[in-house]
Amino acid sequence: xxxxKLITPRKxxxxxxLMPNEEMVFEDILDKIKNVFKTNxxxxxxxPVLEYSDVLLAKSGGDIDKEIYRFTKGDNDICLRYxxxxxxxxxxxxxxxxxxxxxxRFQIGKVYxxxxxxxxxxxxxxxxxxxxxxxxxxxxxxxxxxxxxxxxFKALGLEVEIEVSNRKILAGYFESLGFGNKINNLMVVVDxxxxxxxxxxxxxxxxxxxxxxxxxxxxxxxTAKGSFEEIKKKVENITDNSTFKAGLEELETVxxxxxxMCMEKESLCYNLSIVRGHNYYTGxxxxxxxxxxxxxxxxxxxxxxxxxxxHFIDKNIQGVGMxxxxxxxxxxxxxxxxxxxxxxxxxxxxxxxxEETLQYGLxxxxxxxxxxxxxxxxxxxxxxxxxxKEANRKNIPYVIICGEDxxxxxxxxxxxxxxxxxxxxxxxxxxxxxxxxxx
Amino acid sequence: xxxxKLITPRKxxxxxxLMPNEEMVFEDILDKIKNVFKTNxxxxxxxPVLEYSDVLLAKSGGDIDKEIYRFTKGDNDICLRYxxxxxxxxxxxxxxxxxxxxxxRFQIGKVYxxxxxxxxxxxxxxxxxxxxxxxxxxxxxxxxxxxxxxxxFKALGLEVEIEVSNRKILAGYFESLGFGNKINNLMVVVDxxxxxxxxxxxxxxxxxxxxxxxxxxxxxxxTAKGSFEEIKKKVENITDNSTFKAGLEELETVxxxxxxMCMEKESLCYNLSIVRGHNYYTGxxxxxxxxxxxxxxxxxxxxxxxxxxxHFIDKNIQGVGMxxxxxxxxxxxxxxxxxxxxxxxxxxxxxxxxEETLQYGLxxxxxxxxxxxxxxxxxxxxxxxxxxKEANRKNIPYVIICGEDxxxxxxxxxxxxxxxxxxxxxxxxxxxxxxxxxx
Numbered sequence: 001x002x003x004x005k006l007i008t009p010r011k012x013x014x015x016x017x018l019m020p021n022e023e024m025v026f027e028d029i030l031d032k033i034k035n036v037f038k039t040n041x042x043x044x045x046x047x048p049v050l051e052y053s054d055v056l057l058a059k060s061g062g063d064i065d066k067e068i069y070r071f072t073k074g075d076n077d078i079c080l081r082y083x084x085x086x087x088x089x090x091x092x093x094x095x096x097x098x099x100x101x102x103x104x105r106f107q108i109g110k111v112y113x114x115x116x117x118x119x120x121x122x123x124x125x126x127x128x129x130x131x132x133x134x135x136x137x138x139x140x141x142x143x144x145x146x147x148x149x150x151x152x153f154k155a156l157g158l159e160v161e162i163e164v165s166n167r168k169i170l171a172g173y174f175e176s177l178g179f180g181n182k183i184n185n186l187m188v189v190v191d192x193x194x195x196x197x198x199x200x201x202x203x204x205x206x207x208x209x210x211x212x213x214x215x216x217x218x219x220x221x222x223t224a225k226g227s228f229e230e231i232k233k234k235v236e237n238i239t240d241n242s243t244f245k246a247g248l249e250e251l252e253t254v255x256x257x258x259x260x261m262c263m264e265k266e267s268l269c270y271n272l273s274i275v276r277g278h279n280y281y282t283g284x285x286x287x288x289x290x291x292x293x294x295x296x297x298x299x300x301x302x303x304x305x306x307x308x309x310x311h312f313i314d315k316n317i318q319g320v321g322m323x324x325x326x327x328x329x330x331x332x333x334x335x336x337x338x339x340x341x342x343x344x345x346x347x348x349x350x351x352x353x354x355e356e357t358l359q360y361g362l363x364x365x366x367x368x369x370x371x372x373x374x375x376x377x378x379x380x381x382x383x384x385x386x387x388x389k390e391a392n393r394k395n396i397p398y399v400i401i402c403g404e405d406x407x408x409x410x411x412x413x414x415x416x417x418x419x420x421x422x423x424x425x426x427x428x429x430x431x432x433x434x435x436x437x438x439x
Numbered sequence: 440x441x442x443x444k445l446i447t448p449r450k451x452x453x454x455x456x457l458m459p460n461e462e463m464v465f466e467d468i469l470d471k472i473k474n475v476f477k478t479n480x481x482x483x484x485x486x487p488v489l490e491y492s493d494v495l496l497a498k499s500g501g502d503i504d505k506e507i508y509r510f511t512k513g514d515n516d517i518c519l520r521y522x523x524x525x526x527x528x529x530x531x532x533x534x535x536x537x538x539x540x541x542x543x544r545f546q547i548g549k550v551y552x553x554x555x556x557x558x559x560x561x562x563x564x565x566x567x568x569x570x571x572x573x574x575x576x577x578x579x580x581x582x583x584x585x586x587x588x589x590x591x592f593k594a595l596g597l598e599v600e601i602e603v604s605n606r607k608i609l610a611g612y613f614e615s616l617g618f619g620n621k622i623n624n625l626m627v628v629v630d631x632x633x634x635x636x637x638x639x640x641x642x643x644x645x646x647x648x649x650x651x652x653x654x655x656x657x658x659x660x661x662t663a664k665g666s667f668e669e670i671k672k673k674v675e676n677i678t679d680n681s682t683f684k685a686g687l688e689e690l691e692t693v694x695x696x697x698x699x700m701c702m703e704k705e706s707l708c709y710n711l712s713i714v715r716g717h718n719y720y721t722g723x724x725x726x727x728x729x730x731x732x733x734x735x736x737x738x739x740x741x742x743x744x745x746x747x748x749x750h751f752i753d754k755n756i757q758g759v760g761m762x763x764x765x766x767x768x769x770x771x772x773x774x775x776x777x778x779x780x781x782x783x784x785x786x787x788x789x790x791x792x793x794e795e796t797l798q799y800g801l802x803x804x805x806x807x808x809x810x811x812x813x814x815x816x817x818x819x820x821x822x823x824x825x826x827x828k829e830a831n832r833k834n835i836p837y838v839i840i841c842g843e844d845x846x847x848x849x850x851x852x853x854x855x856x857x858x859x860x861x862x863x864x865x866x867x868x869x870x871x872x873x874x875x876x877x878x
Contacts, residue, residue, distance in 0.1 A: 011529070012491060016487070039813055041784050044466050049488060049549060050563065091456070141818065312447070374479075377579070380577065394539060
């Protein structure tokens with residue numbers, strides 16, 4: 001071995017990899033969210049990580065973005081997926097004739113973006129999306145996607161705060177000013193309201209030909225926050241533009257549906273300054289925050305979009321979807337000490353001393369595992385003291401000692417590592433106790 | 440839209456993608472296996488799909504295999520992983536100083552091989568591995584990996600049959616004949632015993648310089664099948680070679696541990712003709728089959744290996760692991776009609792008629808979901824008859840009708856779609872019934 005050249009073991013920069021104690025918690029988070037998606041009747045989808053480049057880049061007319069991982073293999077021009085939405089569009093388009101619409105699907109999977117790695121930004125990271133697609137989707141589905149954050153956050157022991165708007169309101173206002181041809185540019189400007197000093201923001205609006213009066217009205221709109229009634233009262237008389245009116249009406253219906261769905265009033269806030277993704281969404285838009293932690297930024301968002309499959313098939317498929325930034329959320333929970341990274345993968349460690357007690361302990365281990373208890377034996381040749389020390393270091397809550405006496409009396413000595421209490425018990429008593437403890 | 444060129448939506452050939460009803464079952468299988476791994480105190484690991492090429496190809500000295508997906512991005516020479524073992528070796532080597540050994544990890548993830556797609560062979564498919572690594576691993580861990588198939592298969596409603604051997608037995612026999620320098624070649628030949636006609640197989644052995652007497656003894660070894668006592672009696676006097684003896688002794692210890700772990704005798708068969716992967720394994724080797732379906736081939740296998748990290752660090756890390764061919768297993772269960780692909784993602788569908796009943800139904804939906812019941816509302820504007828038809832087509836077992844009468848009496852009409860029975864119930868009764876039904 002010494003004359004062999006060693007390769008330094010390393011991981012690609014910016015690629016996410018958790019240590020096992022962290023991964024245990026992360027998988028637990030994913031499982032809880034998946035369960036909520038399933039209870040909400042979303043179906044799982046698992047598309048390939050690789051796609052044909054022309055399919056994945058259909059939207060941009062095949063233009064390559066340097067963030068995208070692209071290569072050829074044989075005759076195939078291949079990309080790694082950079083989101084889960086284009087694969088959804090491809091899947092729905094390919095299976096249009098056999099899918100049952102409305103099609104509610106969730107997907108939690110890795111996506112790839114070759115951007116410069118930095119804090120909180122990864123080149124490989126998870127996306128977690130739930131979307132509803134169909135040929136004609138009532139606004140109830142928009143409400144369903146918003147409401148979905150509530151049980152997802154609750155399952156993680158968090159409370160959510162969701163801000164909701166409808167893109168037609170701002171678009172309609174700009175239309176009413178005669179700026180119908182540069183709505184997307186103006187949305188980009190509005191998106192900067194929280195990022196720029198007010199003077200600079202106003203200067204930018206003036207550069208885009210807005211008058212003082214128009215800017216005043218714009219501020220009335222984008223500072224409107226609160227219940228639907230409150231924001232409606234504030235903005236409804238600003239213009240008669242039909243797009244604007246349609247946006248407000250859609251928002252009113254969504255609000256009514258959310259109330260019927262028992263959405264907590266304190267979790268919901270209408271905020272007409274939300275822009276989100278500039279030109280992708282066409283109606284309802286929303287962003288989700290951890291309650292009381294707004295400064296950490298949005299943990300997720302989504303909205304209504306038209307024409308999901310327009311690049312692939314000549315059918316008009318609408319969609320509305322929500323997503324949770326699961327990699328970011330995990331990072332936040334970890335940094336804010338909101339998760340326990342010290343829990344053990346083992347509920348009970350079994351200590352034996354020789355060949356005879358090992359046989360006794362192995363049979364106990366099987367028995368406990370068959371009862372769903374995470375039992376493990378200390379297998380290595382170590383002293384009793386060393387094994388107890390290992391149990392302590394690994395935060396294993398219970399230890400069962402299988403010595404000569406225990407074998408003779410067909411019993412087991414259970415030690416609570418936190419309290420150091422020690423009791424001699426039969427197998428069935430131990431199982432009862434540990435199962436109760438697990439619940 | 441009509442003047443735009445459409446891109447034909449297609450998926451890369453040989454890449455696995457299930458329809459949602461299949462994916463539901465597949466994820467359920469993965470969850471069940473994960474749970475067993477966790478109960479057996481294995482920790483989860485999730486390594487990146489991409490690795491540096493020199494790291495991934497360290498074993499082959501950087502030689503590229505045309506099956507491997509490899510490309511460059513910026514300055515990086517990158518490969519898609521082709522198994523989960525090299526990433527494990529990389530991870531253990533990188534984190535050698537902070538990992539707690541023995542390190543028990545499981546990983547279920549996609550791997551990539553650019554081979555020609557054919558029935559049952561995929562270019563992107565799942566591997567499902569559980570390995571134990573450490574500096575000195577007692578044979579109890581070998582037994583643990585073998586035993587692990589039993590609860591995994593049981594969780595899927597299957598019975599397992601495992602064939603076990605130890606590579607040292609055949610290796611020792613070849614050593615005793617003076618063929619110590621061509622053991623790997625001879626293992627490749629032995630691996631063909633079931634694939635070639637006996638005459639051809641014997642001819643091949645003769646080509647490799649084995650005499651008639653040596654071939655006779657080889658047949659005694661590779662036809663030895665049964666309990667450990669049976670095979671030991673059959674082969675123990677063939678040679679005094681120390682490797683051969685060590686192999687038999689190791690197998691005896693593994694058998695003793697398996698008995699202590701209450702491994703079903705009928706699930707276990709020693710079979711000294713097993714070779715598995717030619718030169719990777721160094722001790723215990725095993726293959727798992729579905730009981731009564733041996734003709735479908737092995738569903739998994741594994742064994743003991745030395746020097747996992749030898750290409751990366753100057754430490755001797757041993758390992759023993761088991762794997763389940765989960766993609767293949769799913770294909771088999773599907774083809775043999777052993778899974779139900781017709782179960783609905785929805786346990787109960789809610790039918791409403793107008794704005795008022797919709798509000799009533801949405802509140803019911805939230806209530807049911809909060810109780811863990813997969814409830815969904817028929818949202819689209821369709822007749823009652825059309826909604827009932829949809830419930831039938833989607834195999835939804837129950838429907839709740841929320842009409843004007845129900846709103847007035849604050850009750851709900853629950854219809855069992857299989858029996859057509861219809862009862863009027865209060866909310867709490869409905870929840871009780873559906874939860875009981877779910878269990």
